[in-house]
Amino acid sequence: MPLTRRRFLTIAAGSAALAFAGGPALARPHDIVRWRGTALGAEAEMLLPGPGAGEAIDAALKEIDRLESILSLYRPTSALCRLNRDGALAAPPLELVEVLSHAETVSRLSGGAFDVTVQPLWGQARTPERLALVDWRGVEVTPAAVRLARPGMQVTLNGIAQGYVTDRVAEVLRRRGYDSVLIDLGEARAVGRHPGGRPWRVAPGAEEAPVGLENAALATSADDGDLVNPATGGGGVWRSVTVQAVSAMQADALSTALVLLPESAARRVFVESGAVRAWLRGAEGQVIDLG
Numbered sequence: 001m002p003l004t005r006r007r008f009l010t011i012a013a014g015s016a017a018l019a020f021a022g023g024p025a026l027a028r029p030h031d032i033v034r035w036r037g038t039a040l041g042a043e044a045e046m047l048l049p050g051p052g053a054g055e056a057i058d059a060a061l062k063e064i065d066r067l068e069s070i071l072s073l074y075r076p077t078s079a080l081c082r083l084n085r086d087g088a089l090a091a092p093p094l095e096l097v098e099v100l101s102h103a104e105t106v107s108r109l110s111g112g113a114f115d116v117t118v119q120p121l122w123g124q125a126r127t128p129e130r131l132a133l134v135d136w137r138g139v140e141v142t143p144a145a146v147r148l149a150r151p152g153m154q155v156t157l158n159g160i161a162q163g164y165v166t167d168r169v170a171e172v173l174r175r176r177g178y179d180s181v182l183i184d185l186g187e188a189r190a191v192g193r194h195p196g197g198r199p200w201r202v203a204p205g206a207e208e209a210p211v212g213l214e215n216a217a218l219a220t221s222a223d224d225g226d227l228v229n230p231a232t233g234g235g236g237v238w239r240s241v242t243v244q245a246v247s248a249m250q251a252d253a254l255s256t257a258l259v260l261l262p263e264s265a266a267r268r269v270f271v272e273s274g275a276v277r278a279w280l281r282g283a284e285g286q287v288i289d290l291g
Helices: 053-071 079-086 094-109 116-121 161-175 248-258 263-273
Strands: 004-011 032-039 042-049 088-090 139-141 145-148 181-184 188-191 200-202 211-213 216-222 240-245 277-281 287-289
Touching: 032 053, 042 053, 042 161, 053 079, 053 094, 053 161, 079 088, 079 094, 079 145, 094 116, 094 139, 094 145, 094 161, 094 248, 094 263, 161 181, 161 188, 161 216, 161 248, 181 200, 188 200, 211 216, 216 248, 240 248, 240 263, 248 263, 248 277, 263 277
Parallel strands: none
Antiparallel strands: 004 032, 032 042, 042 181, 088 145, 139 145, 181 188, 188 216, 200 211, 216 240, 240 277, 277 287
16 A cells, blocks of 8 residues: 555644543643654554654655565565565565564464464465465575575565564654654554653553553554464454564564464463563453563
């Protein structure tokens, strides 16, 4: 999906809405600029102090656009689409190598619950033949090339790319001198503290209380038909899982993995991952807090 540039840029008159939870009014509301638009096929939002915010947001959107040209399934000429089409990609962009390398780490940690090769199961009958194409160990990643082990294998980065792009946008804004930023590109990332001196307040989901974030990230994965168990082709164990971590990429990938794991395995993966906190919400609404 193409990026909508600066659909909304205005001075925020109060605390942020949507994914950004309520709370006390901003200490200096005229200093906060909120941008709303779309990125990576989803609603997106950025909050940052006002001076120079327009140029900073333009720089962030250019970075998102550049990364979509590498990681998106919706752009036929992207590096990811070329890999899926040809089964191999020589001289891959560094960004693709970084994402796939982190994906391999999470796959290994989670015993394969996180698996970027589930793409052949989307929109298709989940037959034994298609399930046989799903195996994270069949992705060979080196700086020189990325190769898929078998014809018909395909990769999706939907459970990790949003977090990676969110982290990269945070770095773009940080390099421009912004030490107080809140970004939501599907996963939330806070840089520093709110200009009012408190942590940024972010709601993990409609049913959850706001969480204070400072130099941290939050990601939620829900079993709403968009998740696929790579072993069975079925759905998840939990209604939703939210993870708080230092980076948005880590939170994104871990939430995707944990939503597919039973409690004991989810606890082990959470502890070994080094994430800050995780909330597992069951089918009846009960919440297990792993923090």
